[in-house]
């Protein structure tokens with residue numbers, strides 16, 4: 001992780017232009033949204049989750065992340081009080097809830113960017129308690145960061161290289177051996193360009209990250225995380241501030257990660273972004289998990305409706321107008337198949 005990243009996991013964003021929808025982004029979205037699972041893990045995860053009872057704290061057949069009694073208080077206020085959560089391997093799990101529900105705090109705790117008053121949690125059977133964000137990432141659980149001011153002054157490629165693991169240039173004694181870091185830099189650059197191409201950002205490699213549109217920044221955040229070949233990717237509000245045309249493309253990219261066998265957990269407060277792509281939805285309100293289950297079941301759960309309506313009366317539980325009708329039809333057809 002870069003020293004430029006804030007230690008407390010907070011984020012800073014710069015004002016950004018809203019890009020016009022382009023035919024390319026829509027075509028790209030259509031291709032991505034039509035993506036069918038290609039990994040056995042993803043197919044298995046789906047069918048295993050279909051057998052799980054949608055109750056809070058439900059055991060998962062193949063849990064990759066397990067959290068118990070995680071409590072975080074700020075002064076007298078309890079921001080997070082999660083009794084038990086299991087996240088299924090190979091699936092997309094959405095952590096949703098109204099503003100102030102404790103999602104970001106819980107996310108920061110799990111990824112080593114904040115410390116709870118109590119609690120235990122483990123990833124692939126190994127405890128993550130007390131481990132720093134960098135150690136958590138080394139174990140294969142990698143989170144995205146919103147572009148900080150410092151990172152936006154670097155080029156897209158420099159951002160990617162900063163995220164590369166085991167950069168020998170960072171180690172004093174290795175920095176004296178040019179052949180070591182040159183070979184590493186070459187390999188890292190090739191990998192970065194390959195990942196950027198996947199997100200159609202390769203032609204932006206030399207541009208300042210701060211010049212990217214909202215949607216392109218989100219893609220760069222995902223691309224950076226992939227530099228470490230994670231087993232599980234944790235996305236921090238992947239759709240926030242993104243132009244509707246690119247939302248579809250982003251959803252497709254998130255699905256593609258899952259369909260290649262990665263486990264995805266993402267935090268989002270907007271329901272519409274969640275219901276078409278998630279295999280499982282976990283809902284937080286006032287620090288606690290109030291519901292979990294498949295998207296359809298969760299959206300009609302009274303505790304969820306109450307939590308959202310209690311937090312803001314004008315919350316829209318699913319604005320499909322953000323989705324292109326053709327993409328929406330495909331997503332709905334996929335949902336039906338599940």
Ligand SMILES: Nc1ncnc2c1ncn2[C@@H]1O[C@H](COP(=O)(O)OP(=O)(O)OP(=O)(O)O)[C@@H](O)[C@H]1O
Nearest residue numbers: 074078079097098099100101102103104105106269
């Ligand atoms: N560093 C902090 N100091 C004091 N209170 C905090 C701190 N961080 C979060 N909180 C409080 O904890 C509660 C949960 O906040 P959190 O940001 O985790 O919610 P959230 O569900 O992510 O909300 P949003 O969707 O608005 O981002 C809120 O009441 C918030 O004000």
